[in-house]
Amino acid sequence: xxxxxxxxxxxxxxxxxxxxxxxxxxxxxxxxxxxxxxxxxxxxxxxxxxxxxxxxxxxxxx
Numbered sequence: 001x002x003x004x005x006x007x008x009x010x011x012x013x014x015x016x017x018x019x020x021x022x023x024x025x026x027x028x029x030x031x032x033x034x035x036x037x038x039x040x041x042x043x044x045x046x047x048x049x050x051x052x053x054x055x056x057x058x059x060x061x062x
Contacts, residue, residue, distance in 0.1 A: 003046060005046070007046035007047060008046070009023055009024070009041045009046060009047070010023065010024040010059070011023055012036030022037055022038060023036065023040070023041055023045040024036045025037060025038045025042075025045050026044055026047075026061040044061075046061075047059040047060060048060050
């Protein structure tokens with residue numbers, strides 16, 4: 001989903017695991033793992049889309 005500030009947020013959908021309809025967060029100030037555990041969008045659930053030279057589209061933590 002696109003947020004008002006132009007960032008995106010990723011909503012995880014899973015029927016086989018406990019993570020259902022949770023937003024993907026990044027731990028350790030952007031240095032940790034991606035985890036789908038947030039119920040609302042905050043600063044750690046916002047990402048920017050970028051295309052590094054010669055690479056596919058990637059989401060980068062803000």
